[in-house]
Amino acid sequence: MAILEVKHIEKNFGDTQVLSDISFSLEQGQALSIIGSSGSGKTTLLRCLNFLERPDGGNISVNGKVIFDAQDPATQSEAQIRKKRLHFGLVFQNFNLFPQYTALQNVTLARELMAKEHGGESKAQILEAGKALLKQMGLEDRAGHYPHQLSGGQQQRVAIARALAMRPDILCFDEPTSALDPELTGEVLRVIRELAVQKTTMIIVTHEMNFARDVSDQVIFMDGGVIVEQGDPQQVINHPREERTRQFLSRREG
Amino acid sequence: MLLDVTLSLLEGFGTTVELFALTLLLALPLGLIICFGSMSRFAPLRWIIKTVVWIVRGSPLLLQVLIIFYGPGLMFGLPLLPRFTAALLAFVINYACYFSEIYRGGIQSVSRGQYEAGQVLGMTKSQIFFKVTLLQVIKRIIPPMGNEWITLVKDTALVRVISVYEIIWMGESYIKKGLIWPLFYTMVFYLLFNGLLTVFFGWLEKKLDYFK
Ligand SMILES: Nc1ncnc2c1ncn2[C@@H]1O[C@H](COP(=O)(O)OP(=O)(O)OP(=O)(O)O)[C@@H](O)[C@H]1O
Numbered sequence: 001m002a003i004l005e006v007k008h009i010e011k012n013f014g015d016t017q018v019l020s021d022i023s024f025s026l027e028q029g030q031a032l033s034i035i036g037s038s039g040s041g042k043t044t045l046l047r048c049l050n051f052l053e054r055p056d057g058g059n060i061s062v063n064g065k066v067i068f069d070a071q072d073p074a075t076q077s078e079a080q081i082r083k084k085r086l087h088f089g090l091v092f093q094n095f096n097l098f099p100q101y102t103a104l105q106n107v108t109l110a111r112e113l114m115a116k117e118h119g120g121e122s123k124a125q126i127l128e129a130g131k132a133l134l135k136q137m138g139l140e141d142r143a144g145h146y147p148h149q150l151s152g153g154q155q156q157r158v159a160i161a162r163a164l165a166m167r168p169d170i171l172c173f174d175e176p177t178s179a180l181d182p183e184l185t186g187e188v189l190r191v192i193r194e195l196a197v198q199k200t201t202m203i204i205v206t207h208e209m210n211f212a213r214d215v216s217d218q219v220i221f222m223d224g225g226v227i228v229e230q231g232d233p234q235q236v237i238n239h240p241r242e243e244r245t246r247q248f249l250s251r252r253e254g
Numbered sequence: 255m256l257l258d259v260t261l262s263l264l265e266g267f268g269t270t271v272e273l274f275a276l277t278l279l280l281a282l283p284l285g286l287i288i289c290f291g292s293m294s295r296f297a298p299l300r301w302i303i304k305t306v307v308w309i310v311r312g313s314p315l316l317l318q319v320l321i322i323f324y325g326p327g328l329m330f331g332l333p334l335l336p337r338f339t340a341a342l343l344a345f346v347i348n349y350a351c352y353f354s355e356i357y358r359g360g361i362q363s364v365s366r367g368q369y370e371a372g373q374v375l376g377m378t379k380s381q382i383f384f385k386v387t388l389l390q391v392i393k394r395i396i397p398p399m400g401n402e403w404i405t406l407v408k409d410t411a412l413v414r415v416i417s418v419y420e421i422i423w424m425g426e427s428y429i430k431k432g433l434i435w436p437l438f439y440t441m442v443f444y445l446l447f448n449g450l451l452t453v454f455f456g457w458l459e460k461k462l463d464y465f466k
């Protein structure tokens with residue numbers, strides 16, 4: 001059974017339709033890449049999954065349970081949404097680390113607040129988990145640094161650790177390297193590759209075609225708010241069936 | 255003579271400092287309430303508050319002091335408020351409006367992304383406010399707050415229009431006796447007090463310098 005099932009998602013901003021009939025599913029442990037030109041709705045889709053935007057139509061199921069249905073207001077209360085968005089994690093294009101906290105505090109803050117609210121883990125356990133995550137990101141020696149003392153690539157890796165700390169079922173990345181200098185993209189892509197090897201379920205919006213092809217089990221090409229083509233990465237990126245996909249890919253190479 | 259002048263200036267300065275401290279004590283929290291009102295999603299409330307803030311910030315504090323002291327009596331036949339209370343009331347309203355704008359600027363300068371990062375991590379609105387945005391807001395409002403506090407110190411001189419005996423009133427009373435130096439002496443009090451404030455705000459700024 002698919003861990004994530006997205007059906008017929010629609011999203012409008014005023015009169016403009018930004019997402020139209022978006023449907024796809026994702027298996028546990030798989031990575032899905034979303035490619036597409038600027039303004040095609042990729043960010044909006046991730047924001048819908050994380051409930052930063054509310055879809056106007058369609059539904060979202062995780063582990064076979066409907067967690068959001070545009071027709072059913074009961075799935076949309078503030079408290080409900082707060083709980084359900086924890087199925088997802090989101091890594092932002094521009095990191096959005098909390099500047100007044102160290103790398104380690106950034107990673108542990110939300111989990112500590114959660115533990116304070118619901119009980120469960122001790123502070124020491126959370127701290128250990130946070131350190132382990134930073135180590136996994138290759139940042140064990142940067143735990144006490146503040147974001148402004150870190151390079152962009154290091155900040156983004158802290159942001160990934162911060163998202164992982166909440167143990168999301170599905171981790172979403174919105175162009176995780178496009179705010180980085182070219183020489184820093186490698187270190188971030190490397191940790192995402194590593195996550196893929198460990199079978200982390202992920203949705204990655206990216207412009208890095210080679211990366212998308214290597215790392216993902218499935219690729220979606222979006223244009224103008226619709227899914228134009230979806231399937232095996234080799235097929236979509238190397239042998240696209242649709243004319244629009246071909247145009248997009250050839251423009252990127254040229 | 256020097257002792258004489260010092261004692262009377264100190265008495266006036268006491269009033270000045272009292273007005274300064276009480277204004278801050280009341281206007282800082284009131285300003286925050288006004289600020290939230292001015293950002294409310296409920297449009298009528300927002301417009302009422304914006305109009306009040308516009309009136310208060312757009313007219314002289316001197317005029318507001320006079321209106322609050324004489325207004326209730328002349329308009330509604332109410333007894334006069336004690337002079338100091340009337341002055342304080344005018345100052346609190348006036349400064350709360352200025353503070354509300356400073357708070358608003360500070361809150362809006364924190365990027366939406368900070369708020370969203372908190373949301374995505376499952377934090378509640380109040381957790382995000384207290385744990386994520388508040389300190390960033392404080393850091394950003396320190397410089398304008400510092401300016402505003404120093405202006406407040408100097409503005410306290412206005413209350414002499416309703417005969418509240420603050421320090422300049424005291425210093426001025428020596429002119430009749432042909433003495434000018436008490437006025438310079440008065441200035442020294444202001445300079446020392448504002449100097450202290452400057453040092454305090456400089457220290458605060460330094461304290462929050464550890465993040466950007
Ligand atoms: N809050 C908003 N209000 C109005 N329109 C919006 C809003 N957010 C996005 N849009 C519009 O929705 C469309 C899709 O935007 P989106 O950011 O999802 O595209 P994207 O595929 O992520 O593009 P990029 O590759 O540039 O990041 C764009 O036309 C954009 O102008």
Ligand SMILES: [Mg+2]
Nearest residue numbers: 042043044174
């Ligand atoms: Mg985008």
